[in-house]
Amino acid sequence: MRARISPGLLAGYVPGHSWLHRAPLWTKFAGVLAAGAASFMLLDWRASALAVAAVVAAWLSAGLGVRRLVAPWRLIAPLLGVLFAFQWWQQGPAASGRIVLNLLLCFLAAALLTATVPLRELLDAVAGAARPFRRFGADPERFALAIAIMLRSIPVLAGSFAEVGDAARARGLERSVRARTIPVVLSAVAYARRTGDALAARGLGDADD
Amino acid sequence: MKQKSAPAAPAAQGTGPRRTWDAQSLALVAVFAALIAVSAVIPGVPVGSFGVPITLQTLAIVLTGLVLGAARAAAAMGLYLALAFAGLPIFSGGRAGLQILASGSAGYIIGFLVGAFAIGLLAELVIRRTSPRRRGLWFFLAATAVLVVVIHGLGVVGMVVNLKLAWQAAFLADLAYYPGDLLKNAVAAVAAVAVHRAFPDVLMRRVKAPEAAAA
Numbered sequence: 422m423r424a425r426i427s428p429g430l431l432a433g434y435v436p437g438h439s440w441l442h443r444a445p446l447w448t449k450f451a452g453v454l455a456a457g458a459a460s461f462m463l464l465d466w467r468a469s470a471l472a473v474a475a476v477v478a479a480w481l482s483a484g485l486g487v488r489r490l491v492a493p494w495r496l497i498a499p500l501l502g503v504l505f506a507f508q509w510w511q512q513g514p515a516a517s518g519r520i521v522l523n524l525l526l527c528f529l530a531a532a533l534l535t536a537t538v539p540l541r542e543l544l545d546a547v548a549g550a551a552r553p554f555r556r557f558g559a560d561p562e563r564f565a566l567a568i569a570i571m572l573r574s575i576p577v578l579a580g581s582f583a584e585v586g587d588a589a590r591a592r593g594l595e596r597s598v599r600a601r602t603i604p605v606v607l608s609a610v611a612y613a614r615r616t617g618d619a620l621a622a623r624g625l626g627d628a629d630d
Numbered sequence: 631m632k633q634k635s636a637p638a639a640p641a642a643q644g645t646g647p648r649r650t651w652d653a654q655s656l657a658l659v660a661v662f663a664a665l666i667a668v669s670a671v672i673p674g675v676p677v678g679s680f681g682v683p684i685t686l687q688t689l690a691i692v693l694t695g696l697v698l699g700a701a702r703a704a705a706a707m708g709l710y711l712a713l714a715f716a717g718l719p720i721f722s723g724g725r726a727g728l729q730i731l732a733s734g735s736a737g738y739i740i741g742f743l744v745g746a747f748a749i750g751l752l753a754e755l756v757i758r759r760t761s762p763r764r765r766g767l768w769f770f771l772a773a774t775a776v777l778v779v780v781i782h783g784l785g786v787v788g789m790v791v792n793l794k795l796a797w798q799a800a801f802l803a804d805l806a807y808y809p810g811d812l813l814k815n816a817v818a819a820v821a822a823v824a825v826h827r828a829f830p831d832v833l834m835r836r837v838k839a840p841e842a843a844a845a
Contacts, residue, residue: 544713547712567659571663571667574664598813606697613660614658616660617655
């Protein structure tokens with residue numbers, strides 16, 4: 422189960438030096454927001470198709486490649502296909518095309534952001550997003566600390582789920598949700614308390630005042 | 631499509647009366663955010679004679695509310711969402727990024743955040759008002775009420791807004807999740823009782839301490 426999580430962790434980012442890679446993060450984020458807003462404002466399927474074409478052109482011009490553009494669609498294509506057929510039946514082909522294309526637009530724009538910004542930079546930006554809230558009592562350092570603890574806990578808990586799953590299987594309880602979760606939860610709380618004690622012992626995590 | 635630029639930033643603040651959290655709370659918030667992430671990504675548990683797999687994510691979210699209480703549960707959920715939006719593949723099925731807000735799951739995602747807070751609020755009320763023997767039942771009822779009203783309610787709204795489905799179609803699509811969710815709520819209630827029995831200082835003493843001080 423550990424293996425399921427780790428390889429995908431950095432899969433989104435494609436290293437490169439294109440204009441999109443160099444563009445500041447906030448412009449790309451604004452682009453994603455604009456794509457989201459557009460999905461409500463574009464009411465003609467031709468306008469939607471044009472917007473999708475523009476995002477695809479941006480993707481290709483950044484040297485991200487056709488294969489990476491298409492790969493995630495194997496997962497989503499069946500769902501979009503069902504939605505397209507259903508909406509065609511409900512609202513006709515033009516409206517159905519517009520709905521599916523607008524969804525595509527949002528997906529592509531967001532994928533463009535994660536493909537051109539390294540995960541570490543994104544996480545830093547997330548931690549930095551707490552900075553404007555400092556005057557309301559937010560603390561970016563504690564927020565960054567929480568992110569670090571969470572990232573460290575993910576493999577620990579995944580291992581715990583796997584262990585408890587094996588134990589349940591050995592007792593013939595692999596179909597019992599109860600037998601497979603409650604030990605994990607108890608050990609997670611115990612783990613959190615050990616972590617909290619360790620933080621307190623080092624003077625971390627408590628408020629400075 | 632509802633956009634939230636920095637969902638965890640406000641959630642990471644103090645809890646109101648208590649201005650900031652101690653190290654224990656910080657660790658609990660971070661570990662439960664990780665628990666939500668892991669339970670979304672690991673394969674589901676096959677249940678019953680048909681072996682239909684059910685994912686454990688809603689179980690983890692309900693449990694977070696029941697164990698941590700309102701403010702810290704919302705912070706854990708916010709932390710999870712912030713990292714998932716930033717590109718960590720910890721949405722169900724290994725998805726990540728802001729794309730999710732354009733999909734049919736968007737309503738559930740927002741419902742999880744509101745729902746964790748609401749379940750936490752009710753859990754604090756249950757701990758304060760009911761006898762320990764009935765606590766499991768009340769936990770289950772509180773979680774189920776929030777699940778039906780908040781999480782499934784917003785889930786249906788999300789499908790209507792994003793997929794432009796009719797209300798009836800969205801409602802029918804949502805209905806399929808009910809049996810599994812009721813089972814998960816029952817497990818979450820039992821687990822929460824076990825946690826509060828084993829670790830009374832996680833939430834119970836926090837909730838009851840002001841009363842003891844006043845008495």
